[in-house]
Amino acid sequence: MFIDQLFNGxxxxxxxxxxxxxxxxxxxxxxxxxxxxxxxxxxxAYTTYVIQQWFANDMPHSAGLYFVVAIPLSFLIxxxxxxxxxxxxxxxxxxxxxxxxxxxxxxxxxxxxTARLIFGAPNVAVVPPSWLDGGIRLFGAVFPxxxxxxxxxxxxxxxxxxxxxxxxxxxxxxQAVTMNRSMAACLGIATQKVDAYSFAxxxxxxxxAGCALTLLGPIGPTIGTYYIxxxxxxxxxxxxxxxxxxxxxxxxxxxxxxxxxxxTSATMAKVIVFVLIIAFLQWKPSGLLNVxxxxxx
Amino acid sequence: xxxKFMRKLWLLLCISVFALGGCAASSAVDxxxxxxxxxxxxxxxxxxxxxxxxxxxxxxxxxxxEVSLRDAELMAIEEINASGGLLGKKIEPVVxxxxxxxxxxxxxxxxxxxxxxxxxxxxxxxxxxRKAMLPVVEQNNGLLWYPVQYEGMESSPNIFYTGATTxxxxxxxxxxxxxxxxxxxxxxxxxxxxxxxxxxxxxxxLKAEGGQVIGEEYTPLSHTDYSTIISKxxxxxxxxxxxxxxxDSNVAFFKQLKDAGITPKDVTVMSVSIAEEEIRGIGPDxxxxxxxxxxxxxxxxxxxxxxxxxxxxxxxxxxRVTDDPIEAAYTAVHLWAEAVKKAGSFDxxxxxxxxxxxxxxxxxxxxxxxxxxxxxxxxxxxxxxxxDGQFKELWNSGQPVKPDPYLKSYPWAKGLSE
Numbered sequence: 001m002f003i004d005q006l007f008n009g010x011x012x013x014x015x016x017x018x019x020x021x022x023x024x025x026x027x028x029x030x031x032x033x034x035x036x037x038x039x040x041x042x043x044x045a046y047t048t049y050v051i052q053q054w055f056a057n058d059m060p061h062s063a064g065l066y067f068v069v070a071i072p073l074s075f076l077i078x079x080x081x082x083x084x085x086x087x088x089x090x091x092x093x094x095x096x097x098x099x100x101x102x103x104x105x106x107x108x109x110x111x112x113x114t115a116r117l118i119f120g121a122p123n124v125a126v127v128p129p130s131w132l133d134g135g136i137r138l139f140g141a142v143f144p145x146x147x148x149x150x151x152x153x154x155x156x157x158x159x160x161x162x163x164x165x166x167x168x169x170x171x172x173x174x175q176a177v178t179m180n181r182s183m184a185a186c187l188g189i190a191t192q193k194v195d196a197y198s199f200a201x202x203x204x205x206x207x208x209a210g211c212a213l214t215l216l217g218p219i220g221p222t223i224g225t226y227y228i229x230x231x232x233x234x235x236x237x238x239x240x241x242x243x244x245x246x247x248x249x250x251x252x253x254x255x256x257x258x259x260x261x262x263x264t265s266a267t268m269a270k271v272i273v274f275v276l277i278i279a280f281l282q283w284k285p286s287g288l289l290n291v292x293x294x295x296x297x
Numbered sequence: 298x299x300x301k302f303m304r305k306l307w308l309l310l311c312i313s314v315f316a317l318g319g320c321a322a323s324s325a326v327d328x329x330x331x332x333x334x335x336x337x338x339x340x341x342x343x344x345x346x347x348x349x350x351x352x353x354x355x356x357x358x359x360x361x362x363e364v365s366l367r368d369a370e371l372m373a374i375e376e377i378n379a380s381g382g383l384l385g386k387k388i389e390p391v392v393x394x395x396x397x398x399x400x401x402x403x404x405x406x407x408x409x410x411x412x413x414x415x416x417x418x419x420x421x422x423x424x425x426x427r428k429a430m431l432p433v434v435e436q437n438n439g440l441l442w443y444p445v446q447y448e449g450m451e452s453s454p455n456i457f458y459t460g461a462t463t464x465x466x467x468x469x470x471x472x473x474x475x476x477x478x479x480x481x482x483x484x485x486x487x488x489x490x491x492x493x494x495x496x497x498x499x500x501x502x503l504k505a506e507g508g509q510v511i512g513e514e515y516t517p518l519s520h521t522d523y524s525t526i527i528s529k530x531x532x533x534x535x536x537x538x539x540x541x542x543x544x545d546s547n548v549a550f551f552k553q554l555k556d557a558g559i560t561p562k563d564v565t566v567m568s569v570s571i572a573e574e575e576i577r578g579i580g581p582d583x584x585x586x587x588x589x590x591x592x593x594x595x596x597x598x599x600x601x602x603x604x605x606x607x608x609x610x611x612x613x614x615x616x617r618v619t620d621d622p623i624e625a626a627y628t629a630v631h632l633w634a635e636a637v638k639k640a641g642s643f644d645x646x647x648x649x650x651x652x653x654x655x656x657x658x659x660x661x662x663x664x665x666x667x668x669x670x671x672x673x674x675x676x677x678x679x680x681x682x683x684x685d686g687q688f689k690e691l692w693n694s695g696q697p698v699k700p701d702p703y704l705k706s707y708p709w710a711k712g713l714s715e
Contacts, residue, residue, distance in 0.1 A: 001528065001532060004528045004531075005525065005528060008524040008525055008528060011524060012522055012524065015522070113356065116356070116360065120364075121355075121360035121361050121364045122361050122362075122364075122365075122574060122577065122578050123361060123545065123548060123575075123577075123578025123579070124577075124578060125577060125578055125579060125580035125581075126580070127580055127582060128552075133556075134556075134558070135556065135557075135558060142557055142558045144553075144556035144557060144558075145556075146556050147524075147556070215552070216521070216522075216549060216552055216553060216556075217521045217545070217548060217549040217552065218521070218545035218548035218549060218578065218579075219548075219578075220361060220545060220578065221360075222357075222358050222519075222545075223545070225519070226519045226521050226545070227521075258524070258525050261525040261526075262525050262528065262529070265514060265515065266488075266514065266515065266516040266517065266520060266525070266526065267488055267515060267516065267517055269525075270517060
């Protein structure tokens with residue numbers, strides 16, 4: 001039972017990390033309070049649904065492969081949408097957190113209603129690929145393949161994101177801009193361009209999260225609202241501006257809430273986790289890990 | 298700065314005085330309206346149309362379920378109009394959006410009754426929305442037809458309940474499970490009124506009929522991680538999970554249950570809020586083999602139902618399905634029309650009098666309006682979900698069951714209605 005719960009905790013942690021990772025970039029690094037983050041996940045989920053339908057209708061013999069195609073496409077479509085949002089709206093709202101909160105909340109409502117117009121109000125079903133059915137039996141516990149897959153997917157995303165931010169020029173530009181925007185601009189980095197593609201990457205990762213969550217949860221116009229609070233919670237606890245903090249925060253919350261839920265109830269677990277997080281932030285207002293900086297903004 | 302500030306204060310004061318005055322005036326109007334109640338309930342008799350209100354959530358979380366009810370009600374209205382209307386008048390539907398927000402339901406109900414002067418309202422899904430509309434229809438002596446199964450313990454003189462109450466759904470399902478599936482129950486529900494009331498009833502019934510509750514869990518609405526609860530289910534190994542989860546949580550629960558390797562053979566899940574419409578969104582492959590209890594399935598074999606399903610699909614698309622609340626909403630419109638014909642009037646009190654004892658051949662079979670409680674006599678059906686997303690009926694009550702919203706006829710239910 002302990003092993004079961006340990007795995008459930010890790011699995012929940014990986015899901016939390018998955019929904020928070022895009023936000024860790026857009027909110028954590030860029031400081032945009034993006035209330036439409038959940039709707040970008042919804043876009044990823046619906047993309048997956050559309051691709052599945054397309055595979056089922058046109059290539060029934062290779063229908064199981066749709067998921068392999070859906071992951072990159074979810075990323076692309078959500079990233080494009082994010083890029084468009086940044087170009088048209090969000091760029092005018094940097095350093096105006098409250099205005100960006102309201103504006104993106106409006107965007108989230110528009111996106112929800114758009115999804116309702118295109119796909120209808122009822123949920124749609126995504127049939128998970130058959131190669132993810134079942135699970136491994138070990139030590140008397142079952143580890144479902146879908147949860148293992150999400151765990152691996154998240155670790156892969158983190159790994160590549162780390163490589164991208166640390167080892168590529170584009171990634172280092174993002175780092176430079178988030179650390180000290182005016183200095184980076186003085187050194188000839190096109191900060192507006194960097195903003196646009198950082199936001200696109202964050203949005204794309206939200207799309208991937210939406211795609212992966214079709215394996216475990218509902219796909220409907222309002223699914224964004226189910227995950228948005230958790231996503232912000234993870235990023236804030238982890239420490240704004242630190243991806244490693246987001247990782248720690250997600251797995252910490254996942255493990256604590258599964259074990260608390262096991263000995264109490266789901267509602268109680270939510271309450272206790274919130275109380276713990278609030279208490280922790282009283283003690284360390286900047287979260288688990290914080291950026292040491294000499295700039296005064 | 299100062300004088301400006303003072304001016305602002307003045308403005309604010311003026312505005313609030315006006316607003317208060319406005320409120321007072323409107324409540325005076327309300328009072329006047331209440332004094333001649335008889336007038337406000339009589340429908341717009343001018344012209345050759347009669348207005349009826351349709352009030353469902355067309356946006357927000359509940360739109361998932363309620364949009365189809367609006368469709369069914371509009372279809373019934375069309376049918377009645379096609380056959381010549383009512384008392385020589387065409388029915389004109391006024392559609393309003395409750396927006397999944399309970400105060401909005403109250404507001405729109407008021408608007409329909411006072412401004413549009415509708416003869417009746419068809420609407421609601423959640424108990425919260427019904428409880429928001431209840432005082433409004435009672436104060437204005439309006440009429441509301443509520444089409445969804447609910448937790449009972451209510452009987453308003455201005456509401457007709459065309460869905461099941463607990464003794465037409467939950468109570469017979471528990472008895473059937475005890476006989477056919479086993480004695481140990483795990484209760485799982487969303488954390489709000491209906492599941493908690495339903496589980497209180499189930500616990501009392503199990504105590505009386507020799508069953509046992511070995512687990513009871515509630516999750517917040519729209520909860521999406523069921524791994525821990527599924528671990529608990531695995532540990533206590535119940536014969537039955539009685540599921541009162543509502544909405545999207547069902548998708549997460551069933552997907553994750555299947556992934557954890559629990560099949561319907563190991564644990565039967567009996568649900569009360571999963572109908573054909575929800576099965577489409579969850580995926581029939583995840584649900585196949587589990588059970589649900591309703592008064593109607595799309596597969597229910599009556600001539601009326603064949604015609605109903607065919608018409609509905611023709612009108613709204615071959616991929617659409619019918620289900621219990623959709624059928625109850627459709628039936629509600631026809632029942633109201635029958636009562637109006639019998640009364641020879643649109644007047645609420647006369648329609649209510651005429652409705653008592655009214656029998657009607659609905660798609661689900663014969664239904665009868667119980668004059669005392671204004672609920673319907675309905676046949677109970679238990680079905681197993683098939684791989685194609687339809688139900689195979691395993692059992693039915695044989696004849697319509699008398700509604701008993703307060704469970705007065707069950708000795709074990711004493712004290713539950715307090």
